[in-house]
Amino acid sequence: MVARIGFVAPIVVYLVLFFGYPLVSNITMAMREFTAASFYTGEAPFVGFENYAAVIGDPVFGTALLNTAVFTIASLAFQFAIGLGLAVFFQRYFPLNGVLRSLLLLPWLLPLVVSGTVWRWIYDQEYGVLNQVLLGAGVIDTAMPWLSSTSMALTAVTVANIWVGIPFNMVILYGGLQGIPAQLYEAAALDGAGPWKRFSAVTWPLLRPVSAVVLMLGLVYTLKVFDVIMVLTQGGPANATQTLTTWSYSLSFQDLDFGAGAATGNMLILLALVFAVFYLRSTRQSAGAAAREAPRRRVPRLPRGRSATGGARASVAAAGEPSATEQERS
Amino acid sequence: MHTKPANGTRRLRAPSALMAAGLLTLGTACSASDDGDVTTLTSIDYNLAEPQNGSTQAMLDECGEQAGVEIERDAQPRDQLMPSLLQGASQQELPDLMLIDNPDLPQVAATGALLPLEEAGVDTDGFYDSALEIGRHDDTLYGITAGVNGLALFTNTAMLEDADVDPPATWEELSDAADELTEGDTSGYAFSAIGHEEGTFNFEPFLWSNGGSLTELDSPEAVEALDFWSRMVEDGSVSQSVVNWSQADVNDQFLGEHVAMMVNGSWQIPVLDEEGLEYGVSPLPVPESGDDPATPMGGEVWAVAQNGGEREELAVEVLQCLLGDDNLTEWAELNAYVPAKEDLADQMAEDNPEMAPFVESVPTAQSRTAELGEDYPEVSGAIADAIQEALAGSGSAEEALGQAQQSVPTS
Numbered sequence: 074m075v076a077r078i079g080f081v082a083p084i085v086v087y088l089v090l091f092f093g094y095p096l097v098s099n100i101t102m103a104m105r106e107f108t109a110a111s112f113y114t115g116e117a118p119f120v121g122f123e124n125y126a127a128v129i130g131d132p133v134f135g136t137a138l139l140n141t142a143v144f145t146i147a148s149l150a151f152q153f154a155i156g157l158g159l160a161v162f163f164q165r166y167f168p169l170n171g172v173l174r175s176l177l178l179l180p181w182l183l184p185l186v187v188s189g190t191v192w193r194w195i196y197d198q199e200y201g202v203l204n205q206v207l208l209g210a211g212v213i214d215t216a217m218p219w220l221s222s223t224s225m226a227l228t229a230v231t232v233a234n235i236w237v238g239i240p241f242n243m244v245i246l247y248g249g250l251q252g253i254p255a256q257l258y259e260a261a262a263l264d265g266a267g268p269w270k271r272f273s274a275v276t277w278p279l280l281r282p283v284s285a286v287v288l289m290l291g292l293v294y295t296l297k298v299f300d301v302i303m304v305l306t307q308g309g310p311a312n313a314t315q316t317l318t319t320w321s322y323s324l325s326f327q328d329l330d331f332g333a334g335a336a337t338g339n340m341l342i343l344l345a346l347v348f349a350v351f352y353l354r355s356t357r358q359s360a361g362a363a364a365r366e367a368p369r370r371r372v373p374r375l376p377r378g379r380s381a382t383g384g385a386r387a388s389v390a391a392a393g394e395p396s397a398t399e400q401e402r403s
Numbered sequence: 404m405h406t407k408p409a410n411g412t413r414r415l416r417a418p419s420a421l422m423a424a425g426l427l428t429l430g431t432a433c434s435a436s437d438d439g440d441v442t443t444l445t446s447i448d449y450n451l452a453e454p455q456n457g458s459t460q461a462m463l464d465e466c467g468e469q470a471g472v473e474i475e476r477d478a479q480p481r482d483q484l485m486p487s488l489l490q491g492a493s494q495q496e497l498p499d500l501m502l503i504d505n506p507d508l509p510q511v512a513a514t515g516a517l518l519p520l521e522e523a524g525v526d527t528d529g530f531y532d533s534a535l536e537i538g539r540h541d542d543t544l545y546g547i548t549a550g551v552n553g554l555a556l557f558t559n560t561a562m563l564e565d566a567d568v569d570p571p572a573t574w575e576e577l578s579d580a581a582d583e584l585t586e587g588d589t590s591g592y593a594f595s596a597i598g599h600e601e602g603t604f605n606f607e608p609f610l611w612s613n614g615g616s617l618t619e620l621d622s623p624e625a626v627e628a629l630d631f632w633s634r635m636v637e638d639g640s641v642s643q644s645v646v647n648w649s650q651a652d653v654n655d656q657f658l659g660e661h662v663a664m665m666v667n668g669s670w671q672i673p674v675l676d677e678e679g680l681e682y683g684v685s686p687l688p689v690p691e692s693g694d695d696p697a698t699p700m701g702g703e704v705w706a707v708a709q710n711g712g713e714r715e716e717l718a719v720e721v722l723q724c725l726l727g728d729d730n731l732t733e734w735a736e737l738n739a740y741v742p743a744k745e746d747l748a749d750q751m752a753e754d755n756p757e758m759a760p761f762v763e764s765v766p767t768a769q770s771r772t773a774e775l776g777e778d779y780p781e782v783s784g785a786i787a788d789a790i791q792e793a794l795a796g797s798g799s800a801e802e803a804l805g806q807a808q809q810s811v812p813t814s
Binding site: 114197198218223312329330 | 485490492493495497511643645647661777781788789794795796797798803806
């Protein structure tokens, strides 16, 4: 018992100190009128939900919320689709496969400030390579203000962020594909399944758990994207690329209205939490379904909080095929 | 077949590494507090670029020696200065000497942590009244500047000669000249309209010289000033990209000869001189000839923390030395700032003709925070948004400024 507590204690202390405490103080800060002076005097009058009301009543809030939604959904959809396409592509054997795959990792390895700066050059209205190419090819007649027009900036920033996120999706999905036993494809081929059928009947269902992880991580990551937007547009022009993250920063550190900044931050946390709950529920359900559908084969009982790989095993079992891990065990 | 690494071990290892990192941070956060005789003072600034970095250090060393203390200097990146000051304030441990950008001073002064300088006996003789104004909060002097800067019009000499254009003095001349100088890839004119304080700073001279004020943003004078800006973007003599250009970006465009005229600050002069581009400097154009120019006063102020009797006294002694004539002149020359004392500034204008327009503008230059005090940052942000909306969005100047007016506190 003592040993068990000793084992758990470090992580509990860590979580309380570096996760619990900031979270709680952020929640209390959002309920106070917390200005620059509050830091020194310690006086921050309690205002209840006034900060939330002020933030939600601010015309920028609607813009930021919509931008966050568009930015996140578009980023996730394209990163995932392109990442999956590339992962499937790299499953084939061809010369330089490994080299190309490593090269595609580059966007993920570059510091975001570097990627952002490069994209800023690409998008530059007068001298950017994008406008030069499009003008040269006759696609457009006049140089487009990619980053300096309120109607185009969000798209431009989203495209840059998609580019940054593709390697992450590709690598994890590629890993997931490697985990699908080759004999399933052989069996499917023997049954006369074509490439599309093999993808939809074997790859896609067996990749679902990994996809869920990728999308969940991608969601959390995209909701809090900051650097790319800061480097490209700083949330401008005229808030056209302002997301809840950048707005929270600007409320806190430019307007020095820390209460309002904290309130915005809390709403962002709440948003991520909602999706996290959905994710946990969906993995629990699929694990539960697996246990019902395959009663004869005992699915190894997973410890509390089923992990991603746990989910993978469970739904592989649900597909009625022996999974790699189970084969090793039996 | 494929063996996966046991996840359990990895999951454990990551937190313990973070834990170790956390403990390290805690370790460095605890610093010894001094007691008894004061032998060291602390100081903070954001002069990280050379030559300012070295000369700030040298000046502090020298003045510290005169006062008989060692000065521990902390230089932070510019955007980290305020957060780190606020952090210090929450521990009741502000650095003894702080070099703060003047629009940020009211925020720090409002905490009540700063020493009123006049009561502490800081000598303000010979300083420009306008330069002292930027250090005041609630009519008390909390910050004092060594040198100030302002905005002026920089012109590319060769381009203006080729087009047979004189440096413009009124808005109409400016807009005609910008038109004339716009050709192919070159825009006639540029300014920073970036979405924060720098954009607002560039707009203020136009707002003020047209009779507008920071508290009545929806006034016809303010709308007219912003309309003047957006018309030039519309007709193409100013690139729409200015909404993403900081003042440094504008300077780069001017250096690359992509822009024939620009609004910028005196601090760009050393950069321009280094590149060897031939340029002229003239006062910012005003609406009608004969109107008074009104540029916002730029520059940093020194402030002293209320850290107790002996430390305050020593800090004031060091400050007095930093404000000595020689130091003021040296500082101004290094930064291409205007010395805050009138006679030194006049001398500088005589020695460096390109500084003359900046020296001229100092007596009438306005403090950005005089009217709004600690509400300035929020209003400044709203103005920057309005500028962007009018220049790059679908809104008119009138709608955009009407929106911005809502951020002005009503009292």
